Amino acid sequence: MITGKNYIGNRLSSDGDITFKTFNPELNLENANLFVQATEQEVIKAVDLATEAFDSYKHFSGKEKAIFLRIIADEIEALGETLLQTYCSETGLPEGRAAGERGRTVFQLRSFADLVEDGSWVEASIDTGIPDRTPAPKPDLRKMNIPIGPVVVFGASNFPLAYSTAGGDTAAALAAGCPVIVKSHPMHAGTGELIASAIIKAAEKTGMPNGVFSNINSQDYNAGQQLVSHPKVKAVGFTGSIKGGRALLDIAAKREEPIPVFAEMGSINPVVVLPKALQNRGNEIANTYAGSITLGTGQFCTNPGLILGIAGEALSNFTNELGSKIKEINPTCMLHPNIHGAYEKGKQQAVNQEEVMIVAGLNTEIQVNYASQLVATVSGKTFLENTTLHHEVFGPFSIVVACQNIQELEQIIASLEGQLTGTIISDENEVADYVDLVAKMQNRVGRLIFNGVPTGVEVCPSMVHGGPYPASTDSRFTAVGINSIKRWVRPFSYQNWPNNLLPDELMDENPLQITRLINGELTK
Structure with missing residues (x-):
């Protein structure tokens, strides 16, 4: 099932000539599978596909995205023992840890599915107009959260499932309506490819646009730097060292259009x-x-x-x-x-x-x-x-x-x-x-x-996994729980817009029956 190739959209690709293997630390030897590092052209193609996919994916309904996320979870579970064995061979961690992390990963995906299916997460706000107000008319203003664009997610070394290919960052970004390009961690590239195959299967089953997800292999920094520098990438998610996170933050800040980097970079707690x-x-x-x-x-x-x-x-x-x-x-x-x-x-x-x-x-x-x-x-x-x-x-x-x-x-x-x-x-x-x-x-x-211990991060709406720099690059956001979706959106207002041309979330009749703030009052 592991090919060693990159997923550039829904196509397996291996145009490069640089290869590498993962390592089994328990046995102290290399694993058998050979992985092909993505070329610059493959990285560009992945970003182009993600950009094209965004034009349609951002309009998918919460229900459509929820189905997609739930089927990703189903496909991950369907990988069965193959996934657990690959995880263990690439990490030296026990099978119980692998199974527990798989459970957390699919729980996260299904939690985001529930969130976007409900729809209230867009924080719709309506302030109706008063045309005859004096001395100046009050315009009709309607606000909601909209997806920010293609997102790059870097896989974490210490959580090959929950913080990597289909982990919290990816789940949150897909839920928000953002295509995702994962820079797979080279220490667990096999685990990453298996998860990527599950996401691609789910995307094809649910009619998602090609490019809604890609998975890039790279054992060095080149592909990651190229992705963060690319003008069509609009945000970055990273879990790892201060050195790595800071390097990405600096690259993003020096772009002609700076973009946010949501990096969680460790702590002494x-x-x-x-x-x-x-x-x-x-x-x-x-x-x-x-x-x-x-x-x-x-x-x-x-x-x-x-x-x-x-x-x-x-x-x-x-x-x-x-x-x-x-x-x-x-x-x-x-x-x-x-x-x-x-x-x-x-x-x-x-x-x-x-x-x-x-x-x-x-x-x-x-x-x-x-x-x-x-x-x-x-x-x-x-x-x-x-x-x-x-x-x-x-x-x-x-x-x-x-x-x-x-x-x-x-x-x-x-x-x-x-x-x-x-x-x-x-x-x-x-x-x-x-x-x-x-x-x-x-x-x-x-x-x-x-009166507890810091180890153990509960996945729930009240969890904050982040903190002042350098624990994270933006302490206003959590990396765990459904509220992490807020990293991948921006607020957007419509002024005096015709009701029939508004998105469902902001229409007068509230066809989605979501909770909205109308003239200062929360109501359905």
Whole structure:
């Protein structure tokens, strides 16, 4: 089923002469399939097709798009064990994780189908005219969200399904009425092609225009740079490193027509453990966080890489217990030798900083490409002075910071870059005494967690997965949940337009029976 070719619209294409293979980190060897990197001409063709498709696809009804999205979900499920086995062979992740991520992916697609079928997401607003108003007539104004145009989505290394080919960005953009060109991640190109085949089958079954979806293979930066630079591309979705996201943001900003880049670029996700919680249940918290730090080999953007507390016996006991629990957990495989190498380099750089002490790590020999988890500790003063320690180490690593007092802890929070999440661990009503701390945390994060762990991102309307830069490039938008559709639309107003020529969403008679804001009142 895997051809190694690109989908340029609904046609398989392999005009180039550069090839590559994916890698099985568990077995430490290359996979068999050979993938052909897209040529510049193939990239241009994909964008041209997407532009042509947009002219018709933007007019498809919510019901038509909903059918398309649901059939994509059905086709993904129909891939069965082939998809799961390919996923595992390209990531080193277990089959249970693959099945869980597939479930999340199809849930996202069906959630967006429900959203666009209902139709109220367009946020229709009508302010009826008053022709005889003095001293000047009031015009009739009607506003709704409309799709922005062809979108480029970059597959994520750590979520081959939920944040990649048919992941949240793609589902949201297709739901909005935007054709999508995916730049498939080279580490899981086989998984990407299987998902792309499901999308193409769904598009053909539902009569979608050719070019509504394309899938581009590339092992280097050329295709991605070409896509973001192309004048017909109108927006970009990216999940990955700060370096990668920032590079795309800069390319988009330098275009003759700058376009938005919605990049989610990781985080160290600060966790504050308040004094009473440390005193009363430090061992319990340590056990919970040992599991969170090592979950998925620490390869989540919400991994708790920074834990803060007030220096003293309770924090020392907690830190030692966390180290003890970390050592009891069996190491697991990382996604790729390159990611494993970057983890080892980042971890070593952190522990080599002055006054950083290793609490616990694995000293035993482990399997190739497996990660050796580690907990370190440092004083609040040193952490404040050394911004190298503020950077994410992508993997099962966390640093415990012993703050001199609550003022120093608050100063550290205020000094951090933007984060996806922040967590406060409190005993009973203890957090009520730390109003300033909560306020400072809110200024730095997109989601604030109480007595929990940051790992685990629920897909629902109230989820915010984003945060101040560099957690994301636009903190006004979420990358998860149905509200992410707002990234791929723009508001548009009709003034004094004939009722019979208006879109159904704005007609007087409201044929779609959607909720609208009419003269300041929400109504159907």
